[in-house]
Amino acid sequence: MPKKIGVVMGSISDWEAVRPAAELLQSLGVPYEAHVYSAHRTPAQAAVFARDARQNGFGALIAAAGKAAHLAGALAAQTTLPVIGIPVKAAALDGLDALLSTVQMPAGIPVATVAIDGAYNAAMLAAQILAVEDAALAAKLEAQRVKMTEGVLAKDLELQQVIASNT
Ligand code: RP5
Numbered sequence: 001m002p003k004k005i006g007v008v009m010g011s012i013s014d015w016e017a018v019r020p021a022a023e024l025l026q027s028l029g030v031p032y033e034a035h036v037y038s039a040h041r042t043p044a045q046a047a048v049f050a051r052d053a054r055q056n057g058f059g060a061l062i063a064a065a066g067k068a069a070h071l072a073g074a075l076a077a078q079t080t081l082p083v084i085g086i087p088v089k090a091a092a093l094d095g096l097d098a099l100l101s102t103v104q105m106p107a108g109i110p111v112a113t114v115a116i117d118g119a120y121n122a123a124m125l126a127a128q129i130l131a132v133e134d135a136a137l138a139a140k141l142e143a144q145r146v147k148m149t150e151g152v153l154a155k156d157l158e159l160q161q162v163i164a165s166n167t
Contacts, residue, residue, distance in 0.1 A: 002134065005126045006035070006061040007032050007034040008034075008062070008071060014066060018062060021064075028140055046075060047077075051078045055079075059082060061079065061084070062123065071085075076111050082112070085114070086102075086114055087103070099116050
């Protein structure tokens with residue numbers, strides 16, 4: 001049975017920022033569950049989800065929150081599964097508040113924090129964690145890297161042609 005990724009967001013207002021993670025997991029064929037649980041508004045539900053995550057078949061958790069973003073840390077406190085934090089950009093402080101709240105964890109309770117609104121990379125990292133024990137998923141990630149490299153090199157070639165045509 002392949003492991004699932006748990007994608008938790010502090011508010012439904014985070015969904016647009018989180019959506020790229022869900023879409024990437026879907027395109028890689030990685031099973032996931034997405035939930036709205038808040039570290040502050042529904043702390044009991046968030047804690048239970050994280051505490052039971054390993055026995056419920058999850059291999060890693062992604063937690064997205066904005067403002068005083070304690071969700072990733074609150075989940076990490078309840079599980080030894082890897083937890084990846086996405087700081088979500090809110091209006092007032094451009095996401096710096098969420099970045100610092102997510103990344104500055106005390107020793108012993110790590111949160112792997114991606115960039116502000118870095119949902120795509122959060123899903124990529126979660127898939128890479130599962131791929132440690134999943135050769136088929138590792139092959140998909142490798143193929144994606146090759147495609148990305150080819151895309152960049154194609155753009156380089158286009159640039160050389162533009163420069164050559166201007167000289
Ligand atoms: C955080 O506060 C949530 O993760 C969200 O990013 C932010 C605002 O939440 P809402 O007031 O939109 O529900 O806890």
